[in-house]
Amino acid sequence: MTTPPKPVLDTAARALLDEIAANPGAVLRLGVLAPGGHGKTTLLREVERALAQNGADVTAVDDAHLLGDDELRALRALVERGDTSVVVAYRPWPRSRALAALAESLGRVRPAHLPAPLTREQVRHALPPSTGRALVDFVHQQTGGVPRFVARLSGLTSPELTPDVIASFRADLDWLDPDAQKFLLAAEAGAALRLDLLRSLLGGDADRVADVIDAARATGLLAPDGTLLPVARTAVAALSRTDRRIAVRRALAESQLRAGGPVLDLVRPLLTAPGPELSELFKAAAAEALPSDPALAARLLAAIGTPTPEVAVRHATASAMAGDLDSALRLADRVVAAGDQTHRGAAAEVAAIALAHRGQLARSTELHRWSPSATSTAFAHIGQIGVGALPAAPLPPAPPTLLGGAASLMAHGVLESVTGSPTTALSTLVRASGLLEPAGAGVLLPDSPAALAALVALHSGEPVVAESALDRAVASGLGGSLMAVRHRLLRAWIAMGRGNLERARETITALRRANRPLEPRDWIFAVALEIGIARRNSDLPTLKRTWEQACEAVLRHPVDLYTFLPLGEFAAAAARLRDQHRLAPHLAAAEDLLRGLGNPALWAVPLHWSGLHAAVIAEEIPAAEEHAAALAAHRDSGRYCAIVSSAAESWLDVLAGKVDPDQVERAARGLHAAGQWWDAARLAGQAAIRTSDRQAMVRLLDCARLLQGRPLGGRKPVEPETGQETGKLSDREREVAELVVGGLTYKQVGDRLFISAKTVEHHVARIRQRLGCTSRAELLDQLRQIVG
Incomplete structure (x- = not known):
C-alpha cells in the first residue's frame, strides 16, 4: 500500500505536532483560526492523528463557525472541564456570541493557532516534483500561498489559468450572500479599499460595510492587504453574472464621479455594454484617457452613440491624437457644416491640425482662422509663413497655458526665421519645445516645436541642437503618437547627413514593419530618406525603384517651407536619373515661395546647396554657377551660409579642374562641422580624383576617409580562411x-x-x-x- 505524501505545513504547525509527540499524555485544548482554504482541516486531521497514535481521546471539530449556539456551549463546557483534548477549527466570520465565548475559553489555555500561507518554497513542495521554477512562481503569485488554491492549480502544466481551474471557484462564490458578492465584484473593479465607494454601493453605515468585508475575508479569497488574490479576481470576473458585474461597476463609477475622482478604470470594462445612460461616465473616462491613450478615449466617446456637437469635437480631437485623421476630419467636418456657433471653431481647429499632417497647409491655415482661440491664430501664422506669405497682423496675447505660450513662441520663432536672426529663431523654438515638454502626449499639434526647431537647426548647420531638441521630444512623448513618426524621421535625417546610413535605414525599416500608412508629410520625408540612402550608397536599382514614390509624394504634398529638405534630396536624385523635368514645377514653386517671403537666407541656402549638387551630378556647369552665385549672395548671413558658399566655390573649381587642396580641405571640414559629413567627404574625394598632383590626391583621399568616419589605415592584412597559401589582401x-x-x-x-x-x-x-x-x-x- 502506498503511503500518502505528508501534507505541507508551516513551521508553527510542525512545532505543534512535535510538542504532541514529546508530551503524549498532555491534554491539548486548541483553537485553529483562519479564513477558508488556509489548511485548518489538514492541521485538524494531523493533530487528531498524532493524539490518536498516543492513545489519547480527542474531540476534533471543524468549521465551528457553522454550529448552533447549543453545540458551541457544549464544546465550551468540555474545554473548561479540562480532562480531554479538544481541537476546534473555525473561520473569523461569522462570529456569534457563543463562538466568541468558546474562542475565549480556548485562548485562556493557549493562543489560537493561525495557519500562515505557504511560502514559495512550500508551494514548490506542494506541487509535483517536475514543476519548473516559472510555474512555481506563477502558482505562488496567483494564490498568495493559500493551500486550497495551490492544490487547485497543482495540475497546471504551464503558467496559464485553465477553464477547469476557474470553474473550481464557483462553489466558493455561489454560497455567499448578495452583499458579499457585491463586495467581491467591487474588489474585482479595484475598489476593495475604498470605504466611501463601498458604503454607497452597499447602502449602509461603516459597521455594516466592515461586517461585509469580514465576511469576504473569511472566504480566503482576499490577500492580506484586502485586495483579491489574482486567481480569485479572474474567477470573480469570469463566473459572476454580467449584468450584476456591470451594475456594480456603474454604481461605483457614478459614486466616484460625484466625488470628483478618477473613473477610467471602473468605466473601461463597460465598453462591452454601452448605452446612453452611461454617457456622462464615458465622457469623464475619455477625458482621463486622452493624454495617455487617445485611442481608448475615442472608443469611449464613440460608445455614447449619437453625439452632441461637444462630444463630436472631443471625439474628433481624440481620433486625431490617436492618428486616425480620417475619423477626425469626418467628425470635425460635420460640426463645422452643422453651423453650431459654440463648437464650430473648435471643430475647425481639429480639422486644420489634421490637414497640416496631410500636407494641406494652405487649407489648414484657412480653417485655423475660423477658430477664435489665440492658439489657433498662432498656428495659422505658422501655416501662412509655410506657404509663402508673411502675416499682416501681429499675434494676439498668448493665453497663460503651456500650449498657448508654446504656440505663441512657435509662431514668433518661425517668423524670426524668415525676417530676422536664425540664432534667435532657433532659440525661440527650442524654448517653445521646452515649455511644452511637461504636457507630453496630451496636446494636439499641427507641428511640434521640437520638429520646427530641428528644421531650423538643420537649415542652420546645427545638427547637435536639432538632435538634442528631438531627443527631448521623444523622451517626453511630445505631441503623442501623431508627432512620434516625424520626430524619428528627423533624427534619421541627421544620421543620414552624418553618413550613418545604417541608422537612418533602421528607422525606415522599423516604420515599414509597423505596417501603418504614413501621412503625406511623414511619407515625403520617409521616401526622401530612402532616396538619400540609395544615392549615398550609389545604389542605382533602389534609387530607380523609389523614384516613382518620390514623384507621387511631391504630388500628394504641395510644396511648403517645411519640406525643403526632402525636396532638395529629390532634386539630386532627379539629376542622377536624368528626370529633372518631373521635379521642375515643384522646384519652381519653392522658388516662388521663397520670393514671397523675401528670399530668407535660412531657408534659401539649403535649397540652393541641393540645387548645386543636382547640377554637379548632371554636369550642368551653368546651373551650378547660378546656385553658387545665389549662395555667395547669402555668404554674410551667418556661419553656415559662409561654409556652404565656400564649399560651392570649391566645387566649381574642382569641376573646372582647378584643385587647391588647402581650399578644398577647409571647405570640406566646414561642411563636416555643420553635420554634413557625407557631403564633406564627397567634396574631398572628388577633388582627389580630379587632381593630377599625386601628393594632393593622397592628402585629399585621407581627408575624405577621415571626414567620412573611415580609418586611414592600420588594419592588418587578412589571411584567407581557405587553408591554402593564397597570399594576403591589402x-x-x-x-x-x-x-x-x-x-x-x-x-x-x-x-x-x-x-x-x-x-x-x-x-x-x-x-x-x-x-x-x-x-x-x-x-x-x-x-x-x-x-x-
Whole structure:
C-alpha cells in the first residue's frame, strides 16, 4: 500500500505536532483560526492523528463557525472541564456570541493557532516534483500561498489559468450572500479599499460595510492587504453574472464621479455594454484617457452613440491624437457644416491640425482662422509663413497655458526665421519645445516645436541642437503618437547627413514593419530618406525603384517651407536619373515661395546647396554657377551660409579642374562641422580624383576617409580562411572586396571609395591573380570566406 505524501505545513504547525509527540499524555485544548482554504482541516486531521497514535481521546471539530449556539456551549463546557483534548477549527466570520465565548475559553489555555500561507518554497513542495521554477512562481503569485488554491492549480502544466481551474471557484462564490458578492465584484473593479465607494454601493453605515468585508475575508479569497488574490479576481470576473458585474461597476463609477475622482478604470470594462445612460461616465473616462491613450478615449466617446456637437469635437480631437485623421476630419467636418456657433471653431481647429499632417497647409491655415482661440491664430501664422506669405497682423496675447505660450513662441520663432536672426529663431523654438515638454502626449499639434526647431537647426548647420531638441521630444512623448513618426524621421535625417546610413535605414525599416500608412508629410520625408540612402550608397536599382514614390509624394504634398529638405534630396536624385523635368514645377514653386517671403537666407541656402549638387551630378556647369552665385549672395548671413558658399566655390573649381587642396580641405571640414559629413567627404574625394598632383590626391583621399568616419589605415592584412597559401589582401583590396561581395558595381565601389571604376577593376584583377581564381564565381566564393 502506498503511503500518502505528508501534507505541507508551516513551521508553527510542525512545532505543534512535535510538542504532541514529546508530551503524549498532555491534554491539548486548541483553537485553529483562519479564513477558508488556509489548511485548518489538514492541521485538524494531523493533530487528531498524532493524539490518536498516543492513545489519547480527542474531540476534533471543524468549521465551528457553522454550529448552533447549543453545540458551541457544549464544546465550551468540555474545554473548561479540562480532562480531554479538544481541537476546534473555525473561520473569523461569522462570529456569534457563543463562538466568541468558546474562542475565549480556548485562548485562556493557549493562543489560537493561525495557519500562515505557504511560502514559495512550500508551494514548490506542494506541487509535483517536475514543476519548473516559472510555474512555481506563477502558482505562488496567483494564490498568495493559500493551500486550497495551490492544490487547485497543482495540475497546471504551464503558467496559464485553465477553464477547469476557474470553474473550481464557483462553489466558493455561489454560497455567499448578495452583499458579499457585491463586495467581491467591487474588489474585482479595484475598489476593495475604498470605504466611501463601498458604503454607497452597499447602502449602509461603516459597521455594516466592515461586517461585509469580514465576511469576504473569511472566504480566503482576499490577500492580506484586502485586495483579491489574482486567481480569485479572474474567477470573480469570469463566473459572476454580467449584468450584476456591470451594475456594480456603474454604481461605483457614478459614486466616484460625484466625488470628483478618477473613473477610467471602473468605466473601461463597460465598453462591452454601452448605452446612453452611461454617457456622462464615458465622457469623464475619455477625458482621463486622452493624454495617455487617445485611442481608448475615442472608443469611449464613440460608445455614447449619437453625439452632441461637444462630444463630436472631443471625439474628433481624440481620433486625431490617436492618428486616425480620417475619423477626425469626418467628425470635425460635420460640426463645422452643422453651423453650431459654440463648437464650430473648435471643430475647425481639429480639422486644420489634421490637414497640416496631410500636407494641406494652405487649407489648414484657412480653417485655423475660423477658430477664435489665440492658439489657433498662432498656428495659422505658422501655416501662412509655410506657404509663402508673411502675416499682416501681429499675434494676439498668448493665453497663460503651456500650449498657448508654446504656440505663441512657435509662431514668433518661425517668423524670426524668415525676417530676422536664425540664432534667435532657433532659440525661440527650442524654448517653445521646452515649455511644452511637461504636457507630453496630451496636446494636439499641427507641428511640434521640437520638429520646427530641428528644421531650423538643420537649415542652420546645427545638427547637435536639432538632435538634442528631438531627443527631448521623444523622451517626453511630445505631441503623442501623431508627432512620434516625424520626430524619428528627423533624427534619421541627421544620421543620414552624418553618413550613418545604417541608422537612418533602421528607422525606415522599423516604420515599414509597423505596417501603418504614413501621412503625406511623414511619407515625403520617409521616401526622401530612402532616396538619400540609395544615392549615398550609389545604389542605382533602389534609387530607380523609389523614384516613382518620390514623384507621387511631391504630388500628394504641395510644396511648403517645411519640406525643403526632402525636396532638395529629390532634386539630386532627379539629376542622377536624368528626370529633372518631373521635379521642375515643384522646384519652381519653392522658388516662388521663397520670393514671397523675401528670399530668407535660412531657408534659401539649403535649397540652393541641393540645387548645386543636382547640377554637379548632371554636369550642368551653368546651373551650378547660378546656385553658387545665389549662395555667395547669402555668404554674410551667418556661419553656415559662409561654409556652404565656400564649399560651392570649391566645387566649381574642382569641376573646372582647378584643385587647391588647402581650399578644398577647409571647405570640406566646414561642411563636416555643420553635420554634413557625407557631403564633406564627397567634396574631398572628388577633388582627389580630379587632381593630377599625386601628393594632393593622397592628402585629399585621407581627408575624405577621415571626414567620412573611415580609418586611414592600420588594419592588418587578412589571411584567407581557405587553408591554402593564397597570399594576403591589402587594406584597400579588402575594402574593395567587401563592397564587391556586397553586390556593388565597380562604379558604385568607386563612388564609395573615391576612386575611379577603372581603378576598382585593377584592384579586382590583382585580387583574382593573387588568389589564383579562374572564374568570377570562384573569386566571389573565396572573397566571401575572407571578408565573412
